[in-house]
Amino acid sequence: MTNEERAKLMADVEAYCQELRPIEELCYVERKFNPAIADLAKKHNILGMPVPTKYGGRGADSLTYARSLARINREGTGPRTFFSGQTSIGQYPIMRYGNEAQKQKYLPPSCRGECTLAFGLTEPDAGSNPLEGTTTWRKEGGKYLINGVKYLISNGSIADAVIVFAFDKEIGVKGRKMSAFIVETGGATFEKEALHSKPGMYTADTAMFQMNDHPVPPENMLGEEGAGFRIAMGSLISGRLSVASGCLGVIEDCLIDVCEYSKMRMQHGKPIAKHQLVQDHIAMIEIMRATADAMIERAAIAKEASEQSPNDKALLAEADYKVAQAKFWASNAAWQAADRAVQVYGGRGWSELYRPGRHLQDVRVCRIYEGTDEIMKLKIASKVLGGKEWEAFK
Numbered sequence: 001m002t003n004e005e006r007a008k009l010m011a012d013v014e015a016y017c018q019e020l021r022p023i024e025e026l027c028y029v030e031r032k033f034n035p036a037i038a039d040l041a042k043k044h045n046i047l048g049m050p051v052p053t054k055y056g057g058r059g060a061d062s063l064t065y066a067r068s069l070a071r072i073n074r075e076g077t078g079p080r081t082f083f084s085g086q087t088s089i090g091q092y093p094i095m096r097y098g099n100e101a102q103k104q105k106y107l108p109p110s111c112r113g114e115c116t117l118a119f120g121l122t123e124p125d126a127g128s129n130p131l132e133g134t135t136t137w138r139k140e141g142g143k144y145l146i147n148g149v150k151y152l153i154s155n156g157s158i159a160d161a162v163i164v165f166a167f168d169k170e171i172g173v174k175g176r177k178m179s180a181f182i183v184e185t186g187g188a189t190f191e192k193e194a195l196h197s198k199p200g201m202y203t204a205d206t207a208m209f210q211m212n213d214h215p216v217p218p219e220n221m222l223g224e225e226g227a228g229f230r231i232a233m234g235s236l237i238s239g240r241l242s243v244a245s246g247c248l249g250v251i252e253d254c255l256i257d258v259c260e261y262s263k264m265r266m267q268h269g270k271p272i273a274k275h276q277l278v279q280d281h282i283a284m285i286e287i288m289r290a291t292a293d294a295m296i297e298r299a300a301i302a303k304e305a306s307e308q309s310p311n312d313k314a315l316l317a318e319a320d321y322k323v324a325q326a327k328f329w330a331s332n333a334a335w336q337a338a339d340r341a342v343q344v345y346g347g348r349g350w351s352e353l354y355r356p357g358r359h360l361q362d363v364r365v366c367r368i369y370e371g372t373d374e375i376m377k378l379k380i381a382s383k384v385l386g387g388k389e390w391e392a393f394k
């Protein structure tokens, strides 16, 4: 990507955010998914930011994409989560693990806004350990038939195609391996339901779906048979970097808001920004911003190095480790920054009418999805201790 292309992409992202804000404000109050998230993104041609230009994307490197997501998440964790589902864990596995025919079939329409994507790994009884999943595939009549339930899936009720992970039905629990499929969501054998009982992130689509002998054509297996776990874990590196980047956006937005509000709000005869304890909140939010920014930058650089040499296992491990650190740090920093911003706003902070209160609700899930705080810590500790033999979940 050239400097001009990068500047143009960031300008398009900025224009998108300017148009999205009033719509997102309204939808947040109305508590419903906002289709403008996708429609406007189509208008500004940002539905495939890191997808190579030959497949209709913008060809963004990892750091530019991370910066774009930070900007989008200033508008809300809901809109950024749509991009994660569509691109970071939707288009990404096809880009990285798909064959040429799969790339040609799914990437250009998804960049044009004609195909919404999602990533279906989690199940009711398999979250932190996807290997405990019960979704199965079997081959019959020249196609795959998939059975199972996927739970808590971003874009799950609006997706046209989902990356689904399933086990061979013929193999028992011992020795079985997961495979990945590009599953189109049409037809009566694919039932979906949006999940609305969420304390925040109202404008993101979170759903469950059930597949009952759902047919998938043979050419839609992603990667080779049994490679599903590797594909899932590789894709989650991309997803986690987007969560971390989004959290940076939350912190940036909280900082903008607290600076503006604390200069304007008068108490005890002066702007509250002049009270030392309010300055403590502002200083800590800025420290959270600067540290999250630095960790995301080094994680994005590590991920980009891995993208450039996809067969280099050491580079992949380094990216995995640095992205896990950035995801843990940025999501916790954003949670603290939003909490401090609410405090600076006082009673108005405890309201969905102002942005800090929304960020506080919305960003909490970032410490859970795409790998919880605890799973990130286990990953970091085992690496520091000396590698795979120290993995606590084994």
Ligand SMILES: Cc1cc2nc3c(=O)[nH]c(=O)nc-3n(C[C@H](O)[C@H](O)[C@H](O)COP(=O)(O)OP(=O)(O)OC[C@H]3O[C@@H](n4cnc5c(N)ncnc54)[C@H](O)[C@@H]3O)c2cc1C
Binding pocket: 085, 118, 119, 120, 121, 122, 126, 127, 128, 129, 151, 152, 153, 154, 155, 201, 206, 365, 368, 369, 370, 371, 372, 373, 374, 375, 378, 392, 393
């Ligand atoms: C809004 C939202 C959107 C989501 N989007 C997607 C999506 O698009 N695609 C998708 O596949 N999934 C998605 N998820 C699912 C998400 O990734 C899981 O919720 C997450 O991985 C945790 O799994 P779980 O909820 O089953 O919790 P569990 O795995 O049951 O964990 C419960 C608690 O136990 C802890 N724990 C588990 N194992 C260990 C261990 N070995 N050591 C220490 N602690 C442990 C966890 O850290 C956690 O604190 C989404 C979730 C939400 C809430």
